[in-house]
Amino acid sequence: MLLISISIWASYLFRFEGNIPSSYLMQCLTFCIVSVITCIVSMYGFHLYNRIWQYASIIEMTAIVRAVLISCAISLLFTFFISGSYVPLSVTLLSFETMLLTLGGIRFAWRAYRSLLVRNKKNKNRALIIGAGDCGTLVARKLLASEEAAMLPVAFVDDDPAKQKREVCGLPVLGNRSIVQEAIRTHRIDDIIIAIPTASKREVANLLEICKPTGVKVKIIPRIEDLIHGKVSINEIRNVDVDDLLGRDPVKVDLQGIANYVEGKTVLVTGAGGSIGSELCRQIALYRPQKLLMLGHGENSIYAIEMEMKRQFPQQQVESVIADVQDLKRMESVFKKYAPQVVFHAAAHKHVPLMEGNPSEAIKNNVLGTKHVADCADQFGAERFVLISTDKAVNPTSVMGATKRIAEMYIQCLDKTSKTIFAAVRFGNVLGSRGSVIPRFKEQIAMGGPVTVTHPEMIRYFMTIPEAVQLVIQAGAYAKGGEVFILDMGKPVKIVDLAEDLIRLSGFQPYTDIGIEFSGIRPGEKLFEELLTNEEGIGSTKHDRIFIGQPVNINRAELDFEMKKLEKVVGEDNAIIRELLKHIVPTFQNVS
Known part of the structure; x- marks a missing residue:
């Protein structure tokens, strides 16, 4: 009210050079009162009293202009009807301009004050934003507006020549990605934010290669498909993950092919509480099975995935089954009750050093457990059975690898006489799975080091859990029976290089700053993993990331006999167990 009154009074004073004629005093008063009323009503109508001006933008400015314009127009009409005379045009224009400046200025002054406070606040990390597009601009604005943010953007880098040497949000666009290292030195940068959510994995990996030698922390905005689930906030700026370094683009899947064998079916996932098993449940639910059975031995992990599935897929019928694959009678009762048509067998002991010390448990779970589930699938007429295997099954040097190879051999034998289609899918290490190397490295870095690596020449294939599971489900669609599918894991990675990059x-x-110590190769480990045995050869599929190892001729009677012997030696001396594993899997290098 005060600002509007001052604006109109000042307009009359300017018009009449500081001396308002008595004939215009009543008009001035009338115009003032009417303008106060109409302007307040108009501003209420445009919700200008409900806005948070700390985050004001062009939308708020437009609303102020419209509110003042409509208020002035209505006030002029009412003043004419009340006073019987027109308000001078110069007064009209001056009052409109002054009201706009004062009503808008006082609001935007608050935003400017807050922004100045943030910019001058000490102890903030100076950030360089790569990408001056919509996402980079939004991130810069949010960081500039937040007192709590730990970072303060000071400049942009962008490959678009039209943006270079210009300013965005008051920050300079210094040039393209080639000047990143120079920008870090000249602007004393502490953090780099990669704000290009549409960038491919390969492009992100290239940017990270540029950033690695700089020695500053690198953050990244989530991919565009992640952003569509909610607004960008400073909390969504995440640390770089190893899958960003790998530089692989997302897996493309044949939705129709997958839907044909999953949709409307009863699907059983064993080991559903584990890293791979739980992700299988999440992704299978996308293809609308009639019922999803989640079987696991640990009640806490099964409860956790059950709660997640009910929250994310409320329409999906899920059934949690607490059972141990080592218990044949329990497996038979599960198959008899639910009659699953598709089985994904992910239940297994996977930790190599632990299984070296406990080979009996590896046999009970990985060999006999697989046999029980596979036999039930055959007996109760399941359509498909997909075994989750590992590259450690190829020329194994560990008990875990040898037991997984026997599991592969058994389902290949069973496939020859069964109506059920049996197949195995073999892949390497998955990033972020329980007990895997990457979470341990991150923990060690957070604690100040040292980071422990087993051997300077240790090499591994890596894949993210979601992409591995997508390819497993896709491979199931290609199965004709007896195949071992091999997933393209990309280029092998030196573990020590991975540690240095992180x-x-x-x-x-x-x-x-952070030391790296070499602890020595653990029992059962080898320096590099292989994906194919010498006998298997390799064939292609319709998918460029999935290959087929051809079935190997295995004598079913001999394998059954050896597996019975294996069952009898459970609990015996470890050396005896290893000798028998060596007999069944001749390529097993018994190094422990």
Whole structure:
């Protein structure tokens, strides 16, 4: 009210050079009162009293202009009807301009004050944003507007020549990605934010290669498919993960092919509480099975995935089954009750060093457990059975690898006489699975090091859990019977290089800020993994990331006899068990 009154009074004073004629005083008063009323009503109508001006933008400015314009127009009409005379045009224009400046100015002054406070606040990390597009601009604005944010953006880098040497949000666009290292030195950068959510995995990996030598922390905005589930906030700026370093684009799947064998079916996932099993449940639910059976031995992990599935897929019928695959009678009762048509067998002991010390448990779970579930699938007429296997089954040097190879051999034998289609899918290490190397590295870095690597020449294939599971489900669609599908894991990665990259991208220097220690190869491990045995050869599928190892001729009677012997030696001396494993899997290198 005060600002409007001052604006109109000042307009009359300017018009009449500081001396308002008595004949215009009543008109001035009338115009003032009417304008106060109409402007307040108009501003209420445009919700200008409900806005948070700390985040004001062009939308708020437009609303102020419209509110003042409509208010002035209505006030002029009412003033004419009440006073019987027109308000001078110069007064009209001056009052409109002054009201706009004062009503808008006082609001945007608050935003400017808050922004100044944030910019001048000490102890904030200076950030360089790569990408001056919509996403980078939004991130810069949010960081500039937040007192709690730990980072303060100081500049942009963008490959678009039209943006270079210009300013965005008051910050300079210094140039393209080639000047990143120079920008870090000249602007004392502490953090880099990659704000290109539409970028492919390969492009992100290339940017990370540029950032790695700088020694500053690197953050990344989530991919565009993640952003569509909610607004960008400073909390969604995440640390770089190893899958960003791998630089692989998302897996493309044949939705129709998968739907044909999953949709409307009863699907059983064993080991459903584990890293792979739980992700299988999440992704299978997308293809609308009639019923999803989640079987596991640990009640806590099964309860956790059950709650998640009910929250994310409320329409999906799910059934949690607490059971041990080692218990044949329990498996038979599960198959008899639910009659699953598709089985994904993910239940297994997977930790190599632990199984070296407990080979009997590896046999009971990985061999006999697989036999029980596979036999039930055959006996109760399941349509498909997909075994989750590992690259450690190829020329194994560990008990775990040998037991998984026997599991592969058994389902290949069973496939020859069964109406059920049996297949195995073999892949390497998955990032972020329980007990895997990457979470351990991150923990060690957070604690200040040292990071422990087993051997400087240790090499592994890596894949993210979601992409591995997508390819497993896809491979199930290609199965004709007896195949071992091999997933393309990309280029093998040196573990020590991975550790060094993680240290650098966390803002530290390897061997200087964070040490790396070599602890020696653990029992059962080998320096590099293979994906195919010599006998299997390789064939292609319709999918460029899935290959087929051809079935190997295995004598069913001999294998059954050896597996019975294996069952009898459970609990015996470890050396005896290893000798028998060596007899069944001749390529097993008994190094322990």
